[in-house]
Structures are given as structure tokens and as C-alpha cells.
Amino acid sequence: MPEIASILDAAKHWTAHYRRGHLIYGEGDLTTGIYRVDKGCVRLQVDSADGDRQIVAFLFPGDVFGMSVDLRTSSAEAVSDVDLTRYSLPSVLELATRSTSVLLQVMRAADTVYGELAHHTEQITHLPATERVLWFLDRLAGREGVQPGEPVRLPMSRRDVSDYLGLTPETLSRIMRQLQDDGHLSAVGRKSFTLRRPTFRVGPVDDPQLDPLSLPSEQLCA
Amino acid sequence: MPEIASILDAAKHWTAHYRRGHLIYGEGDLTTGIYRVDKGCVRLQVDSADGDRQIVAFLFPGDVFGMSVDLRTSSAEAVSDVDLTRYSLPSVLELATRSTSVLLQVMRAADTVYGELAHHTEQITHLPATERVLWFLDRLAGREGVQPGEPVRLPMSRRDVSDYLGLTPETLSRIMRQLQDDGHLSAVGRKSFTLRRPTFRVGPVDDPQLDPLSLPSEQLCA
DNA sequence: CGGCGATTTGAATTACATCAATCTAGGTGG
DNA sequence: CCACCTAGATTGATGTAATTCAAATCGCCG
Structure with a gap:
């Protein structure tokens, strides 16, 4: 979202750098600023008492968080070495x-991240593992604006991906092997892959309308 | 969040009523207003093409969405008949x-719902079914400010609860029976229940000894 | 070149889903 | 007011996808 960035630049800001794996801010910290990613990748996450971790978002250049x-x-933690602008x-x-x-x-930015998390949650609770992985890779490719056939780079570790998709690293590993064997995917090293199939699939859309019985009543007040 | 409501009242607003099960707004609709729940219960959800539904939030009187x-x-849909204020x-x-x-x-309201969804997502991907249910009931009781021993009312259907927790209705049913058999819970009709153990515990997390099944005292965190 | 965390592979287990058959409540009409 | 009627809820039997535990392998960084 480059627009928001340029508009925000009227606010007081400076650049910040974090090294791979380092904490940008922790849950419960006092908020003193908001960030834009200029370079690298950032993850938003929630850690549970027993060591489990749920990554709720990956942020890329242009994203505000x-x-x-x-x-x-x-x-918020740095997935890779990152350059940020801090407002x-x-x-x-x-x-x-x-x-x-x-x-x-x-407000738009806040609503966007909410909508994305809502859909993310929907996907990881209803999709089987294979489709979750496909969905993730597909979205990553789409976000990077990669043409079909072009390789996409995965800036995060397998563990990051599995913590994002709600899978164990073992399962993720097996799924990715399966996807390669089935020809949906071909790996280029460990950190890049090429999607065989078109980016963004167009599934058949159903109409889950329930019961349009009566209309709501509204009345002006005060 | 009553404070936000009172402050918002300076804006143009109306009352609106929706009957149980009816759509308040659909994904993709143009936004023309924001709402506060005055009475009843509202659910926020995302529906997938194949009919699956993920409920991302339940909203109660005082909540703004x-x-x-x-x-x-x-x-957004009405779980029960609801009275809303529309700004x-x-x-x-x-x-x-x-x-x-x-x-x-x-902004605070927006961030609050985001944080809640982030934690909700964390819970339903990392907690086993039994603890998910306990977590939900506990939070519901806490939100309603119910004293231990007092019955809590469940305004939503089992299907709503299961769609919130990412379980099938069958599994939810079995879990609730199990909880009753184990004495964690006693049902009062189909729509109310009493939590045997203390509602809500925001206490600091002790040590890594976590086996909730072994002892009667559950550790439930928010 | 060696060491060590990250990743992958394999086998066994299980928690939850699925399919299918009742059962129950609460709304409706007789 | 009571007996239906039906959607929602419960129960049972069975299947399976994903986890868990354990071990081998890869690949990065000193």
C-alpha cells in the first residue's frame, strides 16, 4: 500500500533496522509508533504459554503495521533483515x-489486516493441509506479482510457514514433497519454488444465501 | 465498550432491529455505517465457497463493530433478535x-477486535477440542460477569459455537457431554450451563507444568 | 572441514471428522 | 391445550488426515 505510506510521510518518522529473528515489539508493549516495511519481511504473531506460536500475518515492502x-x-518480529520506516x-x-x-x-489499513486475518482463519480451519499450502504459495506468488513460471522466493523458514498455516513442520515437509511429485510445484533450492499451475485459481462460487424472509426495521433516533 | 458508544453518540445515529438469523451486512457490501450492539448477540463470519463458515467473533451489548x-x-448476522445503534x-x-x-x-476498537481475532486463531489452531470448548465457555462466562456457580446463557446455537471453534457439531456435542460427565460443567436446559470451576483467571502464567487433564483445577487463559 | 540447528523421512498413534441413525425441543396448527 | 412436526442436537460406529516420536540427512556458518 504505497499510498498510505506517502501520505503518512507527513508525520514525524525515521528509519529503523532489525536483524533477522529480532523482536520489533512484543505483545503488551506500549505503542509509540506504527511501521511500514521498506525492505525484508516481518511476521505478526501470538505466542502461547506452552511455546506454541501462531503467526497471524507476514508483512512485505509497502505494508503498514x-x-x-x-x-x-x-x-512483531523480523523474518529477515528488515528496513522499516517508523512513524x-x-x-x-x-x-x-x-x-x-x-x-x-x-482505518482502511486496519480493516484490511482484519479482513485478511478473518480469511486466513477461515482457510486454516477448513482447508486440508495440501490446499492450505497451495493457498499460501499461491497468495505469496500473487503478492509478489510473479508471472506463472517465474520462481518465487520464500523469505521465511519452514517453521514460520507451518506456524502460519497451523501445521507441523513435518506435515508441511511431506506436503511440499507431494506437491513436487504431483508436478504442482518445483523447488529451486530450498528458498524458492515455481508454481506449475496458474496463480490464483478461480473456483466455482456457490450461493450460500440462507433465508431472506423479512426486512430489518430502522427508525431515526435523537 | 460503553465509553466509545457514548462518545459516538455525537454522530448521526439510528436504532435498527434484526431478527434472529438475518443478515446485517454481507461481505463485499459498501460500508455506510458502524454499529453498536444494544441487545442480543451478533456474529461476524466469513463464508467459503463450499458452504463452510468460520465465525470470527460474537458481539454482545456494548460492543462496536x-x-x-x-x-x-x-x-454480520443476528444470532438472536437484536437491537443495534447504527452510526x-x-x-x-x-x-x-x-x-x-x-x-x-x-482505532482502539479496531485494534481490540484484531487482537481478539489473533488470539482466537491461536487458540483454535493449537488447543485440543476439549480445551477449546472450555476456553470458549470460560470467556463467555467472564464476559457476562457471571459469578462461579451462576448459570450462563448461550445465546447461540451449537452450530454457531462449533463454527466459532472450528469443530463439527458432533464433536462439540461429545465434548460437552464429556465435560458434564467429568463434572467440569453442568447443563441447565440446552441453552444454559454452569461452570464448576472458577470463571476467568487472568493470573500470571506459572511454570511449564501443563497437563490440564491430570488435575481438577484447569488452567484457562485469555 | 566439522558441528549443529533446520529440515526431511519413516512408522505408529490418535484426535477429530464422517456417515448414519435416533432423539429432543419448541414452534405450529388442529 | 396438546399432539404433531421438523430442524437442531445427540449418539454410535468407522475411517483417516495429521500429529507424534524417533532417526537420518541437509546445509549453513564459524
């Missing part, structure tokens, strides 16, 4: 009260 | 550019 107000509701929260807020477009962009 | 900007990223989006936006507290509240 960290739009909390007081306390962070998830952690002062007070400055952004102040800007938003003067510019409707800034306000809109911030 | 629908903070999208252009297109809705999920659907005009343009009016809220206009208000936010004049009042920092409104802006803060809207």
Missing part, C-alpha cells in the same frame, strides 16, 4: 485529525 | 477529525 493505540495486541504515533494521530485522507487510510 | 471504510471484509460512517469520520478521543476510540 502496528496500528495499535495503547498496548500491542500481538508481537510517531502522536504525530500520525495529530495528522489524522487534520487530514481526512490520513484518517481514511489508517 | 463494522469499522470498515469502503467494502465489508466479513459478514453514519461519514458522520463518525467527520467527528473523528474534530475529536481526538473519537479517533482514539475508533
